[in-house]
Amino acid sequence: MKKDSEKEIISTLKYVSHMKPELMLSEIRNYITSDMSIEQMYDVIRPFLYELDIDVIQEGADLRLRRSPPAVVMKLTENEIKKNELFFRSAVVSAKLQTLIEQYISKKTAKQWNDPVVLDRIRKAVLDQKDLYWKEGSSRKISYKKGYNVLGYLAYQFPVYFVQFQHILYDMALSGILKTRMKVLDVGTGPGTVPLAIADFYKRLEGRKADIHCVELYDENIEAFNSIVPQYASDYVTLHEPIRSDACKIKPESLPENIDLMVFSNVLNEIKDATIEQKADIVLKLAQRLASDGSILVIEPADRTNSVELRRLSVALKEAGLGIYAPCSFIWNTGCSLKECWSFEQKQDINPTLLMHRLAECDEPYRYINTDLKYSYFIVRKDGLTKECYRVPPKARFARFSKIGMHKDKRINVVCSLMSDDLGDGKYSLYKLCDGTSRKAVYAVLPWHNVTEDNSLIKRAKYGEILEIYNVLVNYNKEKDAYNLLLSKGSTVGRAGYEKDD
Structure with missing residues (x-):
């Protein structure tokens, strides 16, 4: 199709849509010189519909074009919540998406995706990537310049990253920081993990819209993106x-304005030799394109090194003027001083894909099954909004974690955020706690024989939730240089700011 014809259609659509609140796509034919079908015209206008604020409704062989209602806060319906809860109970990459990935492998290798030679090469790529991941310094050079590197990623890392992003999106929707129309920028999109996760999530929503822009350095990833995501x-x-473009070098003016959600998913940790300050500069530079009520989401793996670095980055961004929305909360209105904060969220394991099962048909199957859903993340914003609005009331009788050493071997009351899933074993539950003043790590310890109705809320509370914990014994763990708060049968746990737990 000639470029002149495309420009003519878009120009005409802009003019007519400003004159009329709605029209049929077939009416455009009356204004253009090109002889085109409805399908051909729709292919031309589709990429521009979001920016033009136009909705499309199928009516027989024609399409009705209608002005979109203004974007408002997304409020999930009961049906949308039900669909998402059902998905997360047994999360899996959909059969259609698995097939698209398998077809891409076949196309890329010129062999069947499950050909033994192909599977062996993917296994090698997975092992090579895992080996590089654990290296540090200049020897840690993670790259996606080769086709099998991308195939290894799609086989092993992609499924968990795909589901974990949907968990975060769902939580953001429930928290009221997504809109009915979202402009998204995914920095370091790879083969399109975040766009695919958004597409999957939006299939469980009703009429919501997303306009997705991506940045990616490697040609192999872009090839995979173009082969899988649009379909x-x-x-x-x-x-x-x-x-x-390289995320470190991209110019803000080359990106769209008023971005509602900017994503750095498992990408900043792969920038070799970059300091925390340099990573913060990358985020701050691109934040110039963020809408005043937009969010920046940074996600990294849950291992200690990446999780601790992530927390340091969030503090650096806070000091530079961005406000931390979640998961950290500053209930005492102080800055965080903990140097080694290892905190992550954990969700129910995903179901392995058919490709994982085929890769696991070997002598060491455990090396190729990746279903654990653990990740560290933070959300920062320009407007100062925080997920948890609770602040400790004046004269409240809670001990600060910064002074917890003064209460060793004593019973105290504390108010804090729950910053981990259960890290314990069958004998006791263990939870990371934070009140924003910690100088050393603090954990809640609940032996199974001490669980009561009054203290069991800690076992059900969500990551980042603010809890009031009463009558706990302070113990110092010299080996870990950390403090444990021992919950007894006389201890109680409640949600902060509530007179009584629901």
Whole structure:
């Protein structure tokens, strides 16, 4: 199709849509010189519908074009919540998406995706990536320049990253910081993990819209993106060709304005030799394109090194003027001083894909099954909004973690955030706690024989939730240089700010 014809259609659509609140796509034919079918015209206008604020409704062989209602806070319906809860109870990469990935492997290798030679090469790529991941310093050079590196990623890392991003999106929707129309920027999109997760999540929503822009450095990833993502995205998700650029070098003016959600998913840790300050500069530079009520989401793996670095980055961004929305909360209105904060969220394991099962048909199957859902993340914003609004009331009788050493071997009351899932074993539950003043790590310890109705809320509370904990014994763990708060049968746990737990 000639470029002149495309420009003519878009120009006409802009003019007519401003004159009329709605119109049929077939009416555009009256204004253009090109002889085109409805399908051909729709292919031309589809990438521009989000920016033009136009909704499309199928009516027989024609399409009705209608002005979109203004974007408002997304409030999930009961049906949307039900669909998502059902998905997360047994999360898996959909059969259609698994098939698209398998087809891409076949296309890329010119062999069947489950050919023994192909599977062996993917196994090698997975092991090579895992080996590189654990290296440090200049020897840690994670790259996706080779085709099998991308195939290894799609086979091993992709499924968990795909589901974990949907967990975060769902939580953001429930918290009221997503809109009915979202402009998203995914920095370091790889083969399109975040856009695919958004597309999957939006299939469980009703009429919400997302306009997705991506940045990616490697040609192999962009090739995989273009082969898989457009085929999976629905009409509610508008995709743009990925911008080929290094995240460190991209110019803000090359990106769209008023971005509602900016994502750095498992990418900043792969920037070799970058300091915390340099990573903060990358985020701050691109934050110039963030909407005033937009969010920046940074996700990293849950291992100690990456999780601790992530927390340091969030503090650096806070000191530079961005406000931390979640998961950290500053209930005492103080800055965080803990140097080694290892905190992560854990969700129910995903179901392995068929590709994982085929890779596991070997002497060491455990090396190729990746279903654990653990991740560290933070959300920062410009407007100072925080997920948890609770602040410790004046004269409240709670001990600060910064002074916890003064209460060794004594019973105290504390108010704090729950910053981990259960880290214990069958004999006791162990939870990471934080009140924003910690100088040493603090944990809650609940032996199984001490569980009561009054203290069991800690076993059900969500990551980042603020809890009031009463009558706990302070113990110092010299080996770990940390403090344990021992919950007894006389201890109670409640949600902060509530007179009584629901």
